[in-house]
Amino acid sequence: MKFRTMGRHVKESFRSIGRNGWMTFASVSAVTVTLLLVGVFVAIMMNLNKLADDLENNVEVKVYAELIADEEQLATLEEEISTTLGVQEVVYSSKEQELVKLAETMGQEFQLYEQDNPLFNTFYVKAATPKETLAVAARIAKLDSVERVEDGRAQVQKLFSVLDVSRNIGLVLILGLLFTAMFLISNTIRITIVARRRDIEIMKLVGATNWFIRIPFIFEGMWLGIMGAILPITLVSIAYYNLFNLFNVELASTGIYSLLTPMPFLLQINALLLAMGIVIGVWGSFMSVRKFLKV
Amino acid sequence: MKFRTMGRHVKESFRSIGRNGWMTFASVSAVTVTLLLVGVFVAIMMNLNKLADDLENNVEVKVYAELIADEEQLATLEEEISTTLGVQEVVYSSKEQELVKLAETMGQEFQLYEQDNPLFNTFYVKAATPKETLAVAARIAKLDSVERVEDGRAQVQKLFSVLDVSRNIGLVLILGLLFTAMFLISNTIRITIVARRRDIEIMKLVGATNWFIRIPFIFEGMWLGIMGAILPITLVSIAYYNLFNLFNVELASTGIYSLLTPMPFLLQINALLLAMGIVIGVWGSFMSVRKFLKV
Amino acid sequence: MIQMKDVYKKYPNGIVAANGITVDIKQGEFVYVVGPSGAGKSTFIKMMYREEKPTSGDIIINGMNLAKIKAKKVPLLRRQIGVVFQDFKLLPRMNVYENVAFALEVIEESPKVIRKRVMEVLDLVGLKHKARMFPTELSGGEQQRISIARSIVNRPKLVIADEPTGNLDPDTSWEIMNIFQEINSRGTTIIMATHNKEIVNTLKHRVIAVEGGMIARDEAEGDYGYEI
Amino acid sequence: MIQMKDVYKKYPNGIVAANGITVDIKQGEFVYVVGPSGAGKSTFIKMMYREEKPTSGDIIINGMNLAKIKAKKVPLLRRQIGVVFQDFKLLPRMNVYENVAFALEVIEESPKVIRKRVMEVLDLVGLKHKARMFPTELSGGEQQRISIARSIVNRPKLVIADEPTGNLDPDTSWEIMNIFQEINSRGTTIIMATHNKEIVNTLKHRVIAVEGGMIARDEAEGDYGYEI
Numbered sequence A, B: 001m002k003f004r005t006m007g008r009h010v011k012e013s014f015r016s017i018g019r020n021g022w023m024t025f026a027s028v029s030a031v032t033v034t035l036l037l038v039g040v041f042v043a044i045m046m047n048l049n050k051l052a053d054d055l056e057n058n059v060e061v062k063v064y065a066e067l068i069a070d071e072e073q074l075a076t077l078e079e080e081i082s083t084t085l086g087v088q089e090v091v092y093s094s095k096e097q098e099l100v101k102l103a104e105t106m107g108q109e110f111q112l113y114e115q116d117n118p119l120f121n122t123f124y125v126k127a128a129t130p131k132e133t134l135a136v137a138a139r140i141a142k143l144d145s146v147e148r149v150e151d152g153r154a155q156v157q158k159l160f161s162v163l164d165v166s167r168n169i170g171l172v173l174i175l176g177l178l179f180t181a182m183f184l185i186s187n188t189i190r191i192t193i194v195a196r197r198r199d200i201e202i203m204k205l206v207g208a209t210n211w212f213i214r215i216p217f218i219f220e221g222m223w224l225g226i227m228g229a230i231l232p233i234t235l236v237s238i239a240y241y242n243l244f245n246l247f248n249v250e251l252a253s254t255g256i257y258s259l260l261t262p263m264p265f266l267l268q269i270n271a272l273l274l275a276m277g278i279v280i281g282v283w284g285s286f287m288s289v290r291k292f293l294k295v
Numbered sequence C, D: 001m002i003q004m005k006d007v008y009k010k011y012p013n014g015i016v017a018a019n020g021i022t023v024d025i026k027q028g029e030f031v032y033v034v035g036p037s038g039a040g041k042s043t044f045i046k047m048m049y050r051e052e053k054p055t056s057g058d059i060i061i062n063g064m065n066l067a068k069i070k071a072k073k074v075p076l077l078r079r080q081i082g083v084v085f086q087d088f089k090l091l092p093r094m095n096v097y098e099n100v101a102f103a104l105e106v107i108e109e110s111p112k113v114i115r116k117r118v119m120e121v122l123d124l125v126g127l128k129h130k131a132r133m134f135p136t137e138l139s140g141g142e143q144q145r146i147s148i149a150r151s152i153v154n155r156p157k158l159v160i161a162d163e164p165t166g167n168l169d170p171d172t173s174w175e176i177m178n179i180f181q182e183i184n185s186r187g188t189t190i191i192m193a194t195h196n197k198e199i200v201n202t203l204k205h206r207v208i209a210v211e212g213g214m215i216a217r218d219e220a221e222g223d224y225g226y227e228i
C-alpha cells in the first residue's frame, strides 16, 4: 500500500464520521454512557478496595507483658519485639493507660480500680504485611517476659476471609461490567456497520481489497472510541477530585482510612477509559466489517 | 382500525423478528446483557441495604440499674421499660452475666473480681424503629431506679449518617445504572430501526398511516424486550437461589444479619427486569419510528 | 382530476426542477410525460402523490389541494393513487406476495379479497410463480413488474408510472402497455413518464414534454419528438 | 478474452439462471446480450466479475480461471473490468465525484491523476456540473450516467454494462453509445445487456440472445430479433 493511501484512509474516516451523522452520534453516546458507568464503578470499587486494605493493615497483635516484668525488662521486650521478623510497628501502653481506655468504654466506675489494677502492660504490634500477623504473633509469644499474646485469631481470619471474598466479588463485578461494556459498545458499532453493508459490498464490487475497505472503518472506530471517552474522562476526573476534597479530610482524621489520591489514580482510570474506548472501537469495527467482506 | 388489522400487525411483528435475523439478535443480546447487569447490581444493592437495615436495627440502648435496686425494683423497672413508648424489646443481664461477658473479651483475670463486681445490672433495650433510639433513651432515663443510660449517641448518629450516605450512594448508582440501561437498549433498538428507515418511507409512500406502520414496530419492541429478559431472569434467579442457600445459614447464625429471602425478592426483581425490558422495548421502538414517519 | 398552477419546485441544493408548471389533466386521460434525462419528469410526478412538496403554486388532485392538505390526510391521498416508482421501492424484507398485498392491507381489505386480488394481478404481470420470492432474488425487470402490480392492485382512480418499462424487453413492455390500456379504458387516469419512443409513437396519447422544469410541449395525440 | 464452458448456475432458491452456457468472446469485441426479462442476462454478466459464482463450469477471463481464483485475487480481477450495474450501485454517502474517484483510489492512483480523469469522464457523460451532489439528489438517468462514468474511468480492458440506457432518453442513450463505440475502437471489449431494439438494430455488433439461461442465438452483426 502506498503511503498517500493511508492519508486517504484517514481523511475518508473523518468524512465518514461527519456524513453518518446519526449513526456516529449513536455509537459515540453508547461509548460515552458505558465508559461513564465503567469509570464510576471502577472508581468506587478501587476505593472500597483501598478501604479494605486500610482495614486489613490496621489489624494488631496485642502482647501482654508478665505482671512481674520491671521497667528494664519491658524496655528489653519492646526492643526484642521491634526486631522480630515481620514486625512493622510497636506501640507501648502501660496498664494505667489501659485502665483509662477501659474506663472510657465501660464507665467511670473502673477508675476506682486504679489501686488494684487487674490489667497488663501491653504492646500493640502491627505486622509488615497483614497476612503475616499470625506468624508474627507466634514468634513474639516465644519471647521472654511475655505473659500472653492475643492475635485475635478468629477475628483476624474472619476479617481476612470477608475481605478476600468481597474483593473477589468486586473483581468479578468489575470484570463483568468491563465485559458488558465491551459487548455493548462493539454491538452498537456493529449495527451501525451492518447498516452500511451495502456500501461495503459495492466497494468490493468496484475492486477494493479488504484492507482498503477495512482501514477507514478501523480509523473511524478509533475516533468513535476517543470521542466517546472524552466526556467520561472529564466527568469522572471532576467528580472524583471534588469528592476527594470533600471526604478525604474527614476520613483521614481517623488515621486509618484514606481515599486514593487523585493524582496517580485519575491518570490510571483515565488511561483505562481511553484504552477501552479505542480498543473496543477498533476491535468492534474490525470484527464487524469482516462479516461483509466476503462478496 | 378494524380488529383483524390488529391481528395482522401482531403477525407482521413476528415475521419481522424472524426476517431481521441479525438485527433482532443484536437488540435482544443488548437487552440481555444490560438487564443481567441491572439484575446483578440491584440484587447486590438491595441485599447490602438489607444488611444495613439489620445493622441499624441492632442498635441498642444500654440501661444501667442503680446499684441499690433490689429484685423487686428491677422487675418493676423492666416492666416500665417495656411499656415505654417506642420500645420493642428488653433483655435483662445481671451484673454477674456482665462480668462473664467482660471477662470473655478482656481476659480471664476479670473473673477474679467476682466478689467485688464493679458492674451494673443492665437492660439492653431495642427501639421499634432505629431512628427513635435516642428518644427512647431519653424517656427511659427519666424512670426510677435508673442509674445511667448509654445511648452511644455519637456512635449511633455516626452509624445512621454513614448508612444514610451509603444508601443514597447506592440509590444513585442504581438509578444511574437503570438510566444507562434504558439509554443503551433504546439506542440499540433505534439504530436497528434507522437501518430500516427506507422500509418505513416506502410504506408511507404506498399509503400506510403512521399507526399502521408504528404498531408492528411497537409489538416487535415488546417481543425484543421479553426475549431479552428471559436469560437475565433465569440466571439471576438461579444464582441468587444458590447463593442464598450457600451463605444465609452462616449469616443467620449471627442472629443479626440475613439475606432477603428468595421468594418475594426474586419475584420483585424479575418483575422489574421484565417490566424494564418491555417498557424500554416498546418506548424505544415508538420513539425511533417517529423520526421517520414524516415522509 | 389534476390541476397544477404555477408550480415551482426548488430543491434544497438550489436546483429548480419545476419552473412554473401549469397543467390540467382530466379523469380518464392517458398522458405520456417525456423529456431528456434530468428534465424534471420525476419531480413533476412526485409532487402529485406528495413525495415532494412544491415550493410554491397549487396542486389540486381529486379536489384536494396538496399545498394545504394536512399531514394526516396524505395517506388517504396516496391510497387513491397507484405509483410505479422509477427505482421500484419494493420492501426488501417482504416477499413478492407481501409487497403487493401491502397496498391492500393499508386499506384494511379482508384477507380473502387480498389473496384473490394479489394473485390476479401477479398473474397479469406474469410473476404468479414467483410470489414467494424476495425482491433481491428477482431480475431488474421482474422487480419492475412487481412495482407495477402493486400500483394497480387496489384499483386506484389514478396510476402514476415513472418509466415503467425502463428495465423491460419490448415484448414485456407491450404486455404492460396492454394492461395500462385496459385499465385506462375502464376509466383510470394514467400518467406515465417514459423514454420509450416506440411506445409513445405507436400508442398515441396526450404527450407532455418537460424540459428544464418547464412544459415545452403539450399535445393531444402527440408523438415522442426529439428526433436524432 | 472471455471463455465460458458449460457454465451452470443454480441460485439457492432453486432457480437455474444459467443452464450450460459456452461462449468465447475475443479482445476488442462489442457484444450485445439480449433476451426477455428474467432470461439470465444479468446472471451471465455477474459471473464475469464474480458477483456470482457459477455452480459448475469454467469461466476464464484474461487467463484467470474464476472457478479457481483465490478470494484475495478477486479485487485484481474486478479492477480490470468496468461494470455498469443495472441498479447503479452508487455509494449513497459519497458525492458524485467521490463515487467515480473511488474506482481510481482502489488502484492507488495519484490525487492529481484522479482529479483530472474524474473530471474528464464526468464531462463525457455531461454531469461535470453535478460533481458535488449526492446520488439521492440525482434523477434516475443521471445516476445511471454516474455508474457509466465510474465503469470507464480507470480505462479497463473490459467494460460490462447491464442495461446502461434503461433510464435514459434516446438522445442521451446515443451519446452514451458513442462513448462506448469510441472506447471500443481503442481496443476495449464491451459487453452490454440491453432491451433497446433501436440501438441493437442500428449499431450492428455481435448479438448473444439468452433465453431460459441458455444461449438461444449468437450472431456476429445480428439484430435484436423478437419482433412483435
Ligand SMILES: Nc1ncnc2c1ncn2[C@@H]1O[C@H](COP(=O)(O)OP(=O)(O)OP(=O)(O)O)[C@@H](O)[C@H]1O
Pocket (backbone or CB within 6 Å): C011, C012, C013, C015, C016, C017, C035, C036, C037, C038, C039, C040, C041, C042, C043, C044, C086, D136, D137, D138, D139, D140, D141, D142, D167, D168, D169
Ligand atoms: N432529491 C433531490 N434533491 C436535489 N435535487 C434533486 C432531487 N431530485 C432530483 N433533483 C434534481 O432535479 C432535476 C430533475 O430531476 P428529475 O428526477 O425530476 O429528472 P427526470 O426528468 O425524472 O430525469 P430522468 O429521466 O433521468 O429520470 C435533476 O437535475 C436532479 O439533479
Ligand SMILES: Nc1ncnc2c1ncn2[C@@H]1O[C@H](COP(=O)(O)OP(=O)(O)OP(=O)(O)O)[C@@H](O)[C@H]1O
Pocket (backbone or CB within 6 Å): C136, C137, C138, C139, C140, C141, C142, C167, C168, C169, D011, D012, D013, D015, D016, D017, D035, D036, D037, D038, D039, D040, D041, D042, D043, D044, D086
Ligand atoms: N440473487 C438471486 N437469487 C435467486 N434468484 C435469482 C437471483 N438473481 C436472479 N435470480 C433469478 O434468476 C433469473 C435470471 O435473472 P437475471 O437477473 O439474470 O435476469 P435478466 O435476464 O437480467 O432479466 P432483466 O432483463 O429483467 O434484468 C430470474 O428468474 C431471477 O428470478
Ligand SMILES: [Mg+2]
Pocket (backbone or CB within 6 Å): C041, C042, C043, C086, C162, D139, D140, D141
Ligand atoms: Mg426520473
Ligand SMILES: [Mg+2]
Pocket (backbone or CB within 6 Å): C139, C140, C141, D041, D042, D043, D086, D162
Ligand atoms: Mg438484468
